[in-house]
Amino acid sequence: MPSHSVLCLLLAITIQEAIADPTDFVHPDYVLQHVHDASTNSAKASITLNAQSATKKGPYSIVNHNGVTAPSGDKHDYLSWAPYHWPDCNWCSTGRTHLVHSGDGGNGTDSNDPAPDEDLGPGEDSGDDDEYDDASYMQARSLHDEQLLELASRHNRLIRLRRRSLDSQNESPSGSSVFPTSTTGVPSAAESVLDLVPQVPQAPLGSLPSLPTSDLMTGSLPTATSHSTGQHFAGSSTAPQAAVKTNQPSKSACTPSPTKSLAPSATWTTCPYVARDGQVNPDVRTLAGAAAIDKTSDGFLSNVLASVFSGNHQYVKAAINILNAFFLDPETKMNPNVNFGQVVRGPGDSIGTFTGPLDMRGLVKVVNAILILKRSNTSEWTSDLDQNMQNWMAQYLHWLQNSAIGKKASSRPNNHGTFYYLAVSALSIALNKPQDATNALDEFFKNAFQEQIAKSGEQPFESIRTRPLHYRCFNLEGLIALAKIGDYLGKDYWDTKTKYGATIKTAVDFTMKVKPGNENVEELTPHVAAVAAAYGSSPAYDNFLTEQNAERHPFWFYDQPSALSHAPTSKSKASKRSMVSWRRDDDDGITGTVSPECPLIFQSHKQVEIDDGIFVTCEQILPFYSIDPPVD
Template sequence: MPVSPYFLLLALLASPAVADPTDWVAIAYVSKASQSLGRSTDDARNTIIQSARSSAKSGPWSVTDANGVLPPSRNPRDYLSWAPYHWPDCNWCTNSHQRVHLVHDGGGDNNGTASDAGDDNSGYEEEAVPHPVSSAAYRRMIRRRRSAAEIVAAEPSEPIADAPGPQAPLGELPSLVPVSSLTSPTTPSTTTATAVAGSSAAPQAAGKTKSPSCTPSPTKSMAPSATWTTCPYVVRDGKVNPDVRTLNGPAAINRASQSILYNAVCFALKGPSAGVCSQNTVTFIDTFFLDPKTGMNPNMNFGQVVRGPGASGREGTFTGVLDLRGTVKVVNAIELIKAGGSPDWTSGKDAAMGKWLANYTNWLMNSDLGKSTAAKANNHASFYVAQLAATKMGLGDDAGARETLKDFFQKQFMNQIAASGEQPLEAVRTRPWHYRWFNLEALIASTRLENSRCDELGMNLWTKETRYKSTIKTACDFAMKLDPKGEDVTEALPHVAAIAAVYGDPTGKYAAFLQKTMSNYRTKPFFFYDQPEAFSATSKNKRDRRLVATAIPFDCPADELLADGEKCVQLDDGICAACTELEPLYTGVENVV
């Protein structure tokens, strides 16, 4: 039976090519749109409504289905993910007894390309060819290995069992720490290791490791997952280790938060006639956060674990906070359904979610990992602040949200955008196009939080300037002019649309960029979210930027001092950008005001 063109159109609209960024949809704007619908955003609203229904078919989601692996706490309700850019570096010594070895098959040296079998909602970013302009600087970035105390590469005292399949009973699921039972080696996955039987394995190159030159070979055959607790892991920036996809945590929060927001907007637009959208919103929140069996514990203690022996494989890293950036959408959704009078969002659920948000807010502010993330200079701090401000607003603590945003925009933000509009802390990565827009995503989300209640938080962050006299708009205008060099140009679209809505588009350059990049951008959800009516009139900033000769001294936001006296800025776990490499990106282009 031929498919109706109408249903083909609905299918197209329900599957946006551009994944929605971390964002905040103005409550008053959606409520007003539900009463007086303008024709210009019809297609975008239809996309949201259809996406609400289609995405709901895959829900609900939970962190408890971890595909056979428990976090080190052995509590299935603790979120678990693995650091995406880290790869095993077994470096076995040659073995004269012809035993089975595990050999790292990560695509060769650190400039290799890893295969990536994930999907757009996994929460991990796709790899890409390094940008020619920044690749030289990247090669000189300091990529540090874990200390010798953290990387205990000695021969294991006990055999290590492979992880059972996802159908294993919960009580049998292993944690990331070694267990004492041994299973026969299975056909290994080439994502992290290759088992070579009956012959001596070629030794792994020593790389930058000074001593020992190789790791003592195991005395018994080990399953491929033994690399998790036996081999040290090394960072390969921008290269996603495909086996991080075997855990569902990042995909679960991203899919849940997106469907929760779609369904909340659907209910806000259509009211009681979209009761199923309200029910979906509440069901998905309840399953992911509140249910005593499936609800996630309010911490990120095991977010983006860097696997390996010793303590390094038993705790998360500061980068893990990024994984839960979907909480901004969840808090937004709750405010939307509350404003719409959802009968499904009961006082009991509101109190329970309030308790969850309070506990997570406390973790963000007081845990070692949370405080470490808050102190970073780049996108990690930007997304941390967006989350913390959103959770405080969800708790009704507008004053706390105001102080959170104010502190960040007076500190880290001041060094994030150079006079040219470049974002040096993102430009030195192997995927500079992505990371520039990724940081802008967080900055725009935080600015929309402040703007969401008609500037009730008392600031106008759209006009906030860095010490180099640049704004969010300056960064957007700069990034738009760059060649993506093989990276996904569509990442820019929602952010360009937001900037156009806030600052206006008198010359039509933003509309031209959107049209050239994606001719059907008006059908995407962001086109509805990013209308001028969605922003307070006081947020507009239409000043022209004029060239001036005044140079602004470089002030490196260094947070580490290496043994050789080199100052650097930590950008990711194991990656530190030297101040000497960052300086030209701040001072090498003429200033603008």
């Protein structure tokens, strides 16, 4: 390739990095058989660059080097913080060193709320960011604060107060009260950000010094079993009528801090935290965990693929180095659980939430890369390494299927449930249990999937969120990966329809037609490429993909018709394709779609938790099943 062409390619790839590489799965046989396809040269070059970058910056580990550990005190226990939760303290700024701006108002309560943060939380991070850098973080935080201050007067607050213990994570049955009262004031978003700037040294989360409590706002703190003093609902800009009104204390009403030298980490255990849907608390990025698994999975898969493209075994060695550091090395390994994934900080027990397993969706790429290594018969993939990874994945899968956190994730009707079944199916394949993987796929597509997509293609449980385009795309990411794993197992879930007659394609087509507003339509690009490969191309797909320069991204290599063997476009469809189709047990042979009705989960619960502390009711969801698709 001429040097000027290489330069143009590198520039184009750099410009297009805004499109995140999604959770994905590609058939190992396709990888080995289509190394030299010219139509994917740009994508392969991008994958190779990613591999080289990961080798240079990695390996990665969940072990934090700032002294912060999980509440267990074990540095190998995964720890991440719930991205949409913010502290609610109302401490005075006078005399405390961790408030970095002047003034005596402290964390005053503000009835207005900033616009949702376009940044993704750790559970939805693409993993493309560079290593955490203090100077870059401070600069970004400063710009973020200015935006918050500018927008604060123009947006209504959307606060989700969350319940704290595992028991309280279960939804309230019909008829039960879900609105405990509160007199807690809520800090402005800008002040909350400023209060949480990390300083060195920081006390570990599990070993903070005892603090005097006489001066704390004890009346505003929840009990040890709950961080939540109320519940709010997805899609609303104000609290439900039954919730107590928040007070508006004056600047002089702030509470003196317990000490004049309060470390930022003290906020994590003394302040109750409230949820703001779609607004990422930037200090969650100071932890290594979420970014580490994303970068590990991307780096591992990219290096494995680069070794196949080039025949250079140095890429395999780099891949194994990345894998070993994250999963197996005694100093840097991760224990096979996420008991402390997406923890909501504050008083009381610090247990992970059902949203935590979402952080680990990169395991799908890890499994995929291992399958490719095995199929390529490389000598670097030893029996000892294989057995060690089998042991790790078996332990994690056991935790996922048997822990209270995992069980609740499996029961969610939205993207959390989708990614749970994706993890189970991928890990089952890795453990040489293809029937278990198929059973997981069947269970998902026969149940949760049936109510995820309306006749129009809308995804009600995703579109009700504050960033509907992002969540539609995020659930599609999981659905498409599930269909690809099914394709690998010889099943066609591409044609599986919901109870309303919709397929994955229907959802992608709908999302293409929806006006993105202030959201980034580029998030949809990988999914358009996938449905074009699975269902066949169209002028609309071609135009969209051309506008987004899709062929220059890694997913373009994965999303080719030849990568699928049981999709509608597959040559074997007419003879050997195994199509899976579901219908309601009470249809009595009647074909067609059903009228919109409350999803089954509402039969036992008046409101359903779709993210930590964020609830929806049937009355909110139902209208989304009846809307007409957008006009072309």
